[in-house]
Amino acid sequence: MIVISLLGNPGKKYRRNRHNIGFIIASHLSGAWDIPMTKSVFSSHCGTGRLGTADVLLMMPQTYMNNSGTAVQQALSYHRVGPESLIVVHDEIELPFGVIRHKTGGGHKGHNGLRSIMEQLGTPDFRRVRVGVGRPENPDQCVADYVLSDFSADEMAGIDTLLPDIENLLKDMVGA
Numbered sequence: 001m002i003v004i005s006l007l008g009n010p011g012k013k014y015r016r017n018r019h020n021i022g023f024i025i026a027s028h029l030s031g032a033w034d035i036p037m038t039k040s041v042f043s044s045h046c047g048t049g050r051l052g053t054a055d056v057l058l059m060m061p062q063t064y065m066n067n068s069g070t071a072v073q074q075a076l077s078y079h080r081v082g083p084e085s086l087i088v089v090h091d092e093i094e095l096p097f098g099v100i101r102h103k104t105g106g107g108h109k110g111h112n113g114l115r116s117i118m119e120q121l122g123t124p125d126f127r128r129v130r131v132g133v134g135r136p137e138n139p140d141q142c143v144a145d146y147v148l149s150d151f152s153a154d155e156m157a158g159i160d161t162l163l164p165d166i167e168n169l170l171k172d173m174v175g176a
Helices: 018-032 065-079 112-121 143-147 153-174
Strands: 002-006 039-041 044-051 054-061 086-092 100-104 127-132
Touching (some): 002 018, 002 065, 002 153, 018 054, 018 143, 018 153, 065 086, 065 112, 100 153, 127 153
Parallel strands (some): 002 086, 086 127
Antiparallel strands (some): 039 044, 044 054, 100 127
């Protein structure tokens, strides 16, 4: 089982926030891969399916970003897989808007969702898809306020153009 955890915060008020890029991507993947995310398990909205020869669990933790690790740990424990079977999709302020990168391991750079996952798993060694949301234009703006602010209409349109690239990257990572 490959667990793909797409990070965000639950609730309508966060729906278009930069911090919720994972949930935005989850909605796309659910439809594109025909994996309905209708189960409420592992403190998450989840769906399971096959991608090529791999069994995949898509999950959107409903624990709020700061406690994402709780949900991820529950899923990994239930499926008896380790961090090597995990892919986390998250927002990244260190990358300009629209830039997509993937890596394995590394620090959390202040990202509370990653921090929580690392604390729960006891390791930073899991795969990540980092989706650039950029930094605030105003250097005095609080980063937390920035990531909890909504994407502009132009940015939302830009995300729509990124979704196929993210989908293909994840397929490659899963081996489909």
